[in-house]
Amino acid sequence: MPLTQIFGNLSLWASFPAFLLYYLLYSSFEMNDPEGFITDAETILTEYDFIVIGAGSAGAVVANRLTEVSNWNVLLLEAGGDEGMITDIPGAVQLLQRTSIDWKYRTVAQTGACLGFNDNKSNWPRGKILGGSSVLNYMLYVRGNKRDYDDWEAKGNTGWSYDDVLPYFIKSEDNRNPYIAANTKYHGTGGYLTVQEPAWTTPLAAAFVEAGVEMGYENNDGNAAKQTGFMLAQATNRRGRRCSTAKAFLRPIRNRQNLHISMHSHVHKIIIDPVTKQATAVRFEKKGQIYQVNAKKEIIVSAGSVNSPQLLMLSGVGPAAHLQSFGIPVIEDLPVGDNLQDHISLGGMVFTVNKPFGSTEARYYTLPALLNYTMNSAGPLASLGGCEGLAWVNTKYADPSGDFPDIEFHFVSGTPASDSGRSIRFNNGVRDDIWEKYYKPVMDKDMWQVIPMLLRPESTGTIRLASSDPYTAPLIDPKYFSKIQDLNVLIEGTKIGLALGKTEAFQKLGSKFYDAIFPGCEQFTPWTDDYWGCFIRHYSQTLYHPAGTCKMGPSTDPTAVVDPQLKVNGIQGLRVVDCSIMPNVVSGNTNAPAIMIGEKASDMIKADWLVTK
Ligand SMILES: Cc1cc2nc3c(=O)[nH]c(=O)nc-3n(C[C@H](O)[C@H](O)[C@H](O)COP(=O)(O)OP(=O)(O)OC[C@H]3O[C@@H](n4cnc5c(N)ncnc54)[C@H](O)[C@@H]3O)c2cc1C
Ligand SMILES: *[C@@H]1O[C@H](CO)[C@@H](O)[C@H](O)[C@H]1NC(C)=O
Numbered sequence: 001m002p003l004t005q006i007f008g009n010l011s012l013w014a015s016f017p018a019f020l021l022y023y024l025l026y027s028s029f030e031m032n033d034p035e036g037f038i039t040d041a042e043t044i045l046t047e048y049d050f051i052v053i054g055a056g057s058a059g060a061v062v063a064n065r066l067t068e069v070s071n072w073n074v075l076l077l078e079a080g081g082d083e084g085m086i087t088d089i090p091g092a093v094q095l096l097q098r099t100s101i102d103w104k105y106r107t108v109a110q111t112g113a114c115l116g117f118n119d120n121k122s123n124w125p126r127g128k129i130l131g132g133s134s135v136l137n138y139m140l141y142v143r144g145n146k147r148d149y150d151d152w153e154a155k156g157n158t159g160w161s162y163d164d165v166l167p168y169f170i171k172s173e174d175n176r177n178p179y180i181a182a183n184t185k186y187h188g189t190g191g192y193l194t195v196q197e198p199a200w201t202t203p204l205a206a207a208f209v210e211a212g213v214e215m216g217y218e219n220n221d222g223n224a225a226k227q228t229g230f231m232l233a234q235a236t237n238r239r240g241r242r243c244s245t246a247k248a249f250l251r252p253i254r255n256r257q258n259l260h261i262s263m264h265s266h267v268h269k270i271i272i273d274p275v276t277k278q279a280t281a282v283r284f285e286k287k288g289q290i291y292q293v294n295a296k297k298e299i300i301v302s303a304g305s306v307n308s309p310q311l312l313m314l315s316g317v318g319p320a321a322h323l324q325s326f327g328i329p330v331i332e333d334l335p336v337g338d339n340l341q342d343h344i345s346l347g348g349m350v351f352t353v354n355k356p357f358g359s360t361e362a363r364y365y366t367l368p369a370l371l372n373y374t375m376n377s378a379g380p381l382a383s384l385g386g387c388e389g390l391a392w393v394n395t396k397y398a399d400p401s402g403d404f405p406d407i408e409f410h411f412v413s414g415t416p417a418s419d420s421g422r423s424i425r426f427n428n429g430v431r432d433d434i435w436e437k438y439y440k441p442v443m444d445k446d447m448w449q450v451i452p453m454l455l456r457p458e459s460t461g462t463i464r465l466a467s468s469d470p471y472t473a474p475l476i477d478p479k480y481f482s483k484i485q486d487l488n489v490l491i492e493g494t495k496i497g498l499a500l501g502k503t504e505a506f507q508k509l510g511s512k513f514y515d516a517i518f519p520g521c522e523q524f525t526p527w528t529d530d531y532w533g534c535f536i537r538h539y540s541q542t543l544y545h546p547a548g549t550c551k552m553g554p555s556t557d558p559t560a561v562v563d564p565q566l567k568v569n570g571i572q573g574l575r576v577v578d579c580s581i582m583p584n585v586v587s588g589n590t591n592a593p594a595i596m597i598g599e600k601a602s603d604m605i606k607a608d609w610l611v612t613k
């Protein structure tokens with residue numbers, strides 16, 4: 001639990017009075033606030049018009065939009081519970097992983113990637129809570145590149161071009177930055193989702209943007225006309241608190257009579273008639289009891305890129321031979337769980353500075369910082385876990401013809417060694433020997449890092465069942481760097497990151513790359529491509545954006561699982577609405593796109609049932 005992690009540290013006991021105060025103010029504020037907590041459904045009917053599985057980034061939106069139709073009723077099923085006071089604090093994001101609100105997935109052992117992590121595996125946190133992964137995430141608000149969506153459309157996904165999806169990004173948005181919101185062609189105000197910059201940044205953030213300008217990039221809004229460039233982070237942030245999709249889309253409508261939200265409800269199976277192939281009901285477990293509830297119109301699967309394919313396979317929709325090997329009767333043979341794409345990056349670079357600007361734990365959990373956050377929602381705890389800047393840059397491999405960068409930078413005013421070794425090393429699964437040798441010597445110094453992230457991986461992996469038991473985690477194999485070009489692009493991105501440290505903007509702060517040799521890479525000549533390749537293969541950090549496992553495609557595409565209306569091929573009354581439908585992962589972070597997918601799907605469902613029937 002986050003609380004035991006905080007209070008487990010004796011040096012933090014001094015913070016206790018501040019936490020108590022925070023807790024008291026928090027409870028009185030939240031209880032009386034229009035955004036107040038959601039109560040668990042007391043009754044569950046035997047039948048609803050729609051059943052939505054998963055209250056994450058996309059599912060929360062769908063539940064909201066469908067219950068705008070007052071004569072429809074909707075059951076929203078979520079395996080986790082409601083948010084609490086720790087999830088609200090942006091600066092405490094590192095404390096959320098590996099707790100009960102995280103599915104705590106791990107990939108299978110990778111070959112040629114994740115070599116610096118325990119068992120050569122990557123930890124894959126996923127939100128198990130109302131709001132889903134939007135509760136565990138770093139809150140960065142990013143939409144991707146125009147060309148992503150135009151490419152989807154060009155592949156036969158009619159209605160998904162950039163011009164088609166832009167209105168849905170705008171519809172959700174309540175942008176509170178007057179300069180950004182003024183660009184009304186790209187931004188919206190008055191939507192459910194609050195977007196603004198964090199209430200706190202260190203001076204390193206400004207240095208990052210300055211450094212980018214020095215390198216010839218523009219300082220611009222990467223969510224508007226042009227993506228290439230450097231910017232301060234925009235975030236799903238409301239008055240210094242996290243704005244999850246549960247807070248944005250569910251709390252304001254939690255008293256709608258036609259919406260039942262059932263928490264701690266773990267879905268086991270979607271019941272599909274093997275003859276008519278109509279999806280008719282959902283089976284789930286809640287507090288030890290099994291329920292089976294019918295859907296009159298449709299079942300919407302919004303369980304995310306790992307659990308949506310798992311659930312389809314458990315229900316008899318997936319690769320036939322694979323399902324048969326677990327004795328699951330095959331209802332529809334589809335390539336469910338293929339096409340897994342994730343954003344891999346180099347985590348763990350370390351640059352030191354000689355100014356007191358780093359986001360260190362000692363600056364986060366102090367009495368003044370806690371008081372400031374409690375009273376004003378300000379100070380270091382209002383930062384996005386130290387993630388302060390974003391940039392999209394071009395390596396030598398990027399298409400020179402236009403605005404289609406191949407690397408995204410996450411600029412962080414800290415490193416895995418900035419938190420006294422308390423959370424990040426364990427969240428990422430860093431091996432003890434590597435921690436001791438490479439990170440411990442610089443622990444809690446003033447540092448920053450840039451995390452170069454590969455935007456469009458060529459490597460694709462799979463989600464497969466490990467068992468027919470719905471409680472057994474599926475097998476996740478992203479096959480990082482199985483296509484070597486992914487590593488080549490990331491090596492070039494790393495070199496641009498190193499150049500950033502050499503700019504005047506960072507030199508003014510005494511910035512230095514920490515030049516210890518990364519354990520396991522001793523055999524390579526330092527600072528050559530091979531050396532960087534080895535570093536990347538060791539600290540191969542997921543940026544938590546799995547996508548593509550229930551791929552959308554036209555009827556001519558044998559690799560598609562859903563059609564451009566997000567209906568599961570061959571099945572009636574079943575759609576998938578979440579990041580798993582992306583034919584290709586977008587060139588950016590995936591929360592805002594998941595919300596957009598939820599908005600667009602809701603309109604498609606309404607169009608089907610309100611107009612033609
Ligand atoms: C640590 C972390 C940091 C991230 N940082 C960012 C960021 O800064 N910016 C950004 O844009 N993106 C970020 N992301 C990614 C982004 O949050 C996700 O892509 C997005 O939330 C996915 O939305 P989704 O609707 O596809 O799935 P989710 O939001 O994961 O929702 C799935 C929901 O379904 C529920 N569920 C699953 N299986 C079942 C079942 N069998 N029965 C009942 N319920 C079930 C889950 O509990 C969950 O609530 C981050 C993700 C993580 C984990
Ligand atoms: C991890 O990968 C390395 C290098 O390929 C290998 O030597 C090692 O045995 C692997 N460890 C595990 C636990 O798979």
Ligand SMILES: *[C@@H]1O[C@H](CO)[C@@H](O)[C@H](O)[C@H]1NC(C)=O
Pocket residue numbers: 199200368369372376378379380
């Ligand atoms: C509280 O935070 C704000 C900015 O976020 C800062 O200006 C102010 O000095 C801080 N106050 C204290 C007491 O730390």
